Structure formats: C-alpha cells, structure tokens
Amino acid sequence: MKYVVTGGAGFIGKNIVKLLIKQNHKVEVVDNLHSGKISNLEEVNDQIKFHNCDILDFKKMEEICKDVDGIFHQAALTVVQESYTKKEQYYKVNVEGTENIFNLAKKYNFKVIFASSSSIYGNTNCIPIKENFDRNPINPYGQTKLEDEYLAEKFWRMGVDIIGLRYFNVFGKDQNISYAGVITKFLDRILKNKSPLIFGIGNQIRDFVFVEDVAQANIHAMKSDVKKGFFNVGSGTIISIKEIAEHMLKITKNDMEPTYLDPLEGDILQSQADIQNVKNDLNWLPKKELREWLDETIPQLKR
Numbered sequence: 001m002k003y004v005v006t007g008g009a010g011f012i013g014k015n016i017v018k019l020l021i022k023q024n025h026k027v028e029v030v031d032n033l034h035s036g037k038i039s040n041l042e043e044v045n046d047q048i049k050f051h052n053c054d055i056l057d058f059k060k061m062e063e064i065c066k067d068v069d070g071i072f073h074q075a076a077l078t079v080v081q082e083s084y085t086k087k088e089q090y091y092k093v094n095v096e097g098t099e100n101i102f103n104l105a106k107k108y109n110f111k112v113i114f115a116s117s118s119s120i121y122g123n124t125n126c127i128p129i130k131e132n133f134d135r136n137p138i139n140p141y142g143q144t145k146l147e148d149e150y151l152a153e154k155f156w157r158m159g160v161d162i163i164g165l166r167y168f169n170v171f172g173k174d175q176n177i178s179y180a181g182v183i184t185k186f187l188d189r190i191l192k193n194k195s196p197l198i199f200g201i202g203n204q205i206r207d208f209v210f211v212e213d214v215a216q217a218n219i220h221a222m223k224s225d226v227k228k229g230f231f232n233v234g235s236g237t238i239i240s241i242k243e244i245a246e247h248m249l250k251i252t253k254n255d256m257e258p259t260y261l262d263p264l265e266g267d268i269l270q271s272q273a274d275i276q277n278v279k280n281d282l283n284w285l286p287k288k289e290l291r292e293w294l295d296e297t298i299p300q301l302k303r
Helices: 011-022 038-047 058-065 080-085 087-108 140-156 182-191 211-223 241-251 276-282 290-302
Strands: 002-006 026-031 048-052 070-073 111-117 162-167 169-171 197-199 208-210 228-233 259-261
Touching (some): 011 026, 011 038, 011 211, 026 058, 038 048, 058 087, 070 087, 070 211, 080 087, 080 140, 087 111, 111 211, 140 228, 169 211, 182 290, 208 211, 208 290, 211 228
Parallel strands (some): 002 026, 111 162
C-alpha cells in the first residue's frame, strides 16, 4: 500500500513513518519543517519520498496525493500558549490545511486518519472522559481541533472515510520541547541540576500515552473496517504533574524541590481517556506505561 504522512518529520509523524516502512508500505512524507526535522527521518531516508511542502499548497498536495491508499494527517501547529497570540495562523494551518486533506480524500477516494486532540473536551466535570462527552475547548488550539472534527462530520455526510484520533498527552524519545513537552522540560532542567518548573500547584491530572503506541493506533485505524468516528488515544491511567516531577527527581537521586509558578492560561485541570471504544472497535491497546519508560530512559540519559 502507498501512504502519505503529513507532518511526517515531526514527533508523532516520524514514528508512524517508521512503522509503515517496517511493514513494507510505500511512504511519502509531507512536511514544511516548521517544527519537524529532516534528521528525524535519517534511519529511513532512502526508503521514503520526502516533500518539503505546506499542506496549504493545494496544487502540490493534489500532485502528491492523487494515487495513494490513505493519508495519516499529523501536520499542525500544536503549542497551546502560542495559539493565543497566533490565532489566525493556527486557524489557517490546522483548519484550512485539514480541509485541503479532506477535499483530496473526497476527490481521490482514500481514507484519512487525522490527529485530533483531547483538548477538544476542555475541562470536564468527571474522568475518565468518554467520546460522547461535550466538546468545550478552552484554548484556541483546542478550538481548531474541534473545527477539524466538524469538518470530518461534514465530509462523512459526503461519504468520505475519516477517523479522528483524540490524542491525550503523548510522550517519548526526541519529543519536541515546545509540543506539550512537560516531561522533556522537566528532564532538561533536572539533568542540568536545575529545579523542574511547575505551573500552578502541580495537581493537574494527565493521561500520558507512549508515542510508539500512538503510531500503532494510527495503523490500526487505517487498516480497520471502521470508516468514520472519533476515538480517544490514551493510556487510560492518570498521574499528576507534581508526581511526574517527584518521580524524575527520585530516579536521578536528586533532593531538589520543584519550583512553583503561576498557572498557565488555557491549562486543562484533569484529563484521562476512557479507551474502551478504541480497544473494541480498532483492536488497539497501549503497551508502555510512563513510569516504566522514565525508569528505563533517565538512567541512560545520565550516563
């Protein structure tokens, strides 16, 4: 099969690319390298076709996509705080860019798996969060992802196969520090013998899911018989921001205390995925737990 991965030089995209190559698919990568890095694809460089291209360039995208079996659409602007100051840019890339992909899927009849986000839920009254909960994003980034879901629903009515995966907090190796990277930021400071910075009192609850598991969820969604829907992609387990910092300090045998700062605007208080639907309908299960990954990874980084 031949697939296109938009944002394929980014943190999640590169993991999807590598998994597709491992499964002997033909892969073309679209990335404008705004936050993605060509070095992320070094291992598979001779096995893919790379396009330095913007998803807003419809003509170029049409050329690339006219003979593919499906698109994994990961390209997006993703920094919550930046989305407040660059609302128009976020709308253009995340919404108009996604509409381009959906229009191409309609024209050439292929399936799209796209990156939605748990941020579409906003602050919920209870956890775990089910897919049928209200969608009330509290920041401009989350609003763009909700607009993408509205577009998906519109294109479903035209018979286009689209699945949106609502990622919770994705973690893993080589995570971009600007992308929801609390773990990366903590690690960076602790390894430099600096106190980890916590915004608020650290009682924010999060559901962290391993990036390679997220890549697997994308493949499962593409290969499944399911034609449309939105699915939570998380671990189903929770940990507080304060607990993460304390666990990292413990692994590094560091007796520093975290530094507490004012809460961030648009920061969600509690988030945990109910993953029953993705298990049942897409036959996917997360395999790597955050604490386990930290226990394995941090000692290697300290060497």
